[in-house]
Amino acid sequence: MMSISSKIVGYGHCVPQKVLTNDDLSKIVDTNDEWISTRTGIKSRHIANNETTSDLAANAAKMALINAGIDVSDIDLVVLATITPDYTTPSTALVMANKLGIREGVPAFDISAACSGFIYALTQADNAIRLGQASKALVIGAETLSNITDWTDRGTCVLFGDGAGAVVLEATDNPEETNVLATRIFADSKHIETLKTNGGVSTTKSSGFIQMDGKEVFKYAVNALANGAEKALEKAGLNANDVDWLLPHQANIRIIDGTAQKMGFDKAKVLTNIANHGNTSAASIPLTLSQKVNDGTVKKGDIVLLTSMGAGFTWGGAVLKI
Numbered sequence: 001m002m003s004i005s006s007k008i009v010g011y012g013h014c015v016p017q018k019v020l021t022n023d024d025l026s027k028i029v030d031t032n033d034e035w036i037s038t039r040t041g042i043k044s045r046h047i048a049n050n051e052t053t054s055d056l057a058a059n060a061a062k063m064a065l066i067n068a069g070i071d072v073s074d075i076d077l078v079v080l081a082t083i084t085p086d087y088t089t090p091s092t093a094l095v096m097a098n099k100l101g102i103r104e105g106v107p108a109f110d111i112s113a114a115c116s117g118f119i120y121a122l123t124q125a126d127n128a129i130r131l132g133q134a135s136k137a138l139v140i141g142a143e144t145l146s147n148i149t150d151w152t153d154r155g156t157c158v159l160f161g162d163g164a165g166a167v168v169l170e171a172t173d174n175p176e177e178t179n180v181l182a183t184r185i186f187a188d189s190k191h192i193e194t195l196k197t198n199g200g201v202s203t204t205k206s207s208g209f210i211q212m213d214g215k216e217v218f219k220y221a222v223n224a225l226a227n228g229a230e231k232a233l234e235k236a237g238l239n240a241n242d243v244d245w246l247l248p249h250q251a252n253i254r255i256i257d258g259t260a261q262k263m264g265f266d267k268a269k270v271l272t273n274i275a276n277h278g279n280t281s282a283a284s285i286p287l288t289l290s291q292k293v294n295d296g297t298v299k300k301g302d303i304v305l306l307t308s309m310g311a312g313f314t315w316g317g318a319v320l321k322i
């Protein structure tokens, strides 16, 4: 039997124009550039002004479609990861589909898996393609975390940023062309209280703001990121020596460095954009990936190992051959 798999044919991204520097933040809360830079690696982040999550997603998706040379009318699946939807319903995937002009009948839905959202979304789209349920899919991670950030809490507000990243997946029956080599996703509900919003539709009738036990998240993150990466590599039948680039969720440079060290990766092999974007949750991996592919850092044929960890806790990994 002929087996179908996915290849990535386009990458896109979008960030809001407004930039908030650490010095800007020091005027809002009791903090300073030195603390933020040394503890997190973040120097600035993009913050939405009037842009909604679906606006950022639509722009990232348009860029990915142009990059792929694919017409929007050919898309037959949309999967969008976010924890900052435009509305409670309909999904941000549908709001974005309306903006893009995705044709009637095409399924579009959101995935909520916090910072692991993109790897969860990629997994669902890749599965749909492998089952023959879709042939050209848009997979997007998009967030306006600034809307659920408590701007009076210096322990969290310095960490987050807004943005979106997208890829176009296409079905192929040629194993040589496959470039989503493996995906793995995981969760452990024991940790639902450690990183969460302090509200939600059926509890407080509002979205709430992000709260967390930063130290607990930090401790868990390095192990979870390494675990997601290792499980994905194992599934792909590869080992760390085969990997050209490690692309971890951009949460904190110390978490990224700790993960690279635990896995034995040289820093020069680690892709980051945290300095200028902060933690953009579900957008962090596709945003970094699109930037690094489009600026030529990541080249055709390179093996990129994605790994993420987020609220829940959720985590996961994926192996791509660009």
Ligand code: UT7
Residues within 6 Å of the ligand: 030, 031, 032, 035, 036, 039, 040, 115, 154, 155, 156, 158, 195, 212, 214, 215, 217, 218, 251, 252, 279, 309, 310, 311
């Ligand atoms: O996608 C996952 C999302 N979450 C994360 O990635 C969070 C993971 N955790 C972290 O990144 C780190 O735990 C933080 C960056 C959040 C905090 O770093 P830390 O080294 O764990 O600092 P801390 O919480 O132990 O705080 C040390 C000190 C405290 O003061 P005292 O008690 O020692 O006097 C804090 O009050 O730093 C203080 N502090 C700040 N000072 C200046 C906390 N936030 C700030 C701030 N500016 N923004």
